[in-house]
Amino acid sequence: MTNAPKTVGVIGGGRMGAGIAQSFATAGSVVTVVESGAEAAAAALDRIGAGLRKAEDRGRLDEPAEQVTRRVTVVPAVDALSADTELVVEAVPEDAALKARVLKAAEAAVGGTTVLATNTSSLSVADLAAVLDRPERFLGMHFFNPVPASALVEIVVAPGTAAHTVEAALGWTEALGKQDVVVKDSPGFASSRLGLALGLEAIRMVEEGVAAPEAIDDAMRLGYKHPMGPLRLTDLVGLDVRLAIAEYLHATLGERFAPPRLLREKVARGELGHKTGQGFYTW
Template identity: 45%
Template structure:
């Protein structure tokens, strides 16, 4: 068992509220932190709804739901929220300047022995760690959406991440009923290094008229036994997120096989980002 009981999650969006949900359900006191109180309120509502769904499906009991909610608190004050934690997990948008600012704040206000983890899907853990005075205690903890359902966690070592930090976070992931996979700090880690070029190639197939989006997804679901087609998945992830990750892969690895498809870039420029805007490669109800 890890010694960490008090945790904080910075960022109350889809990933942040899912991470807080899982920690609270598994016995951790969790402080969910965001600059926007309305977003915090919405996150708590989402967590309540998802816990209710788990009760309805007999995944957990009603008592477990209430205990999880009792362990959850929120604040807009980052310094206060991390003052006593053993672990802080950052789950904010993939913007380097924002992450640098947050990790600087966490480094100043979290206890000296606290571990600082990032849920980043593409930004270097080594770079994030360099924004702090505790690089040995900085690590990647990349969860997958929806966090309460998906069991995988990529545990990403930065250049200076210590063995003790890795062992603690890997063991903690197991306590959360997740499957930790050890990953080194290279662009895209494993998941997006493999997934995003597949999505990008599917977009090229649309652009070049090889097939329409429905048929491309059908080939991959029926022919390759994927649970979801790459274009549906891209809409679910967000086309802006897909483009950003492809840009990181292209820039960091310097190989044109990672060049973002022009159609992907055009859709993002047009604001057609997928489910969250109602239109991507497919159309969605609001």
């Protein structure tokens, strides 16, 4: 089995970034999380610590959670990343300009052999690569929420990605105890494109009064063995996140990804799902 990278940088300490950091730290990597502001930095470290303690309680750690936590530090800026960092994973919000900006800053901070990865769930990896001086060392590593418990990493290969970069990413995915799927860079890749198509159609069915959210979800869960229905999943992902991805795929792939009116209305009302307590379900 391939070893995890010795040193990892994670840009962004939100739910996804914290989960990625936790997973690499658990695998033995020394992890530096970039999160600006003392409050946000403390929150990121708290998320990682809480996740590790939960894993320890469930018997999923080979060493004490406190010991794993010592391998994680939080710094306030990208330029604080070490030049010898083996892998940097960008996990900031789904904003192409923001991602491009932090990736370019990360490339300037680290060495020429560092692999850069974006955790985007739908944006063009090739477009992000265009701002880099070394696009051959860049690819997508799309993790899934919650990262520590999810078995999948979607490896997204852009036209300029070198074979050795893909090989390194596949090895690191294996070291995390996860499985990979390799896909060509395309809007929404495989997972987001198919998952969103199902989710948007489920929302249209609610909008048209075909069935209640619970019935639609039960149909997919019981009839097709999905672990959860598309509407409950939308609540967990966040309706605002789903809307942003839908708008991007609508612009790039056409009308079949047009966001339903009901989705726009719920987002406008602040009904974003689990994180706000109300979406298609009350949490």
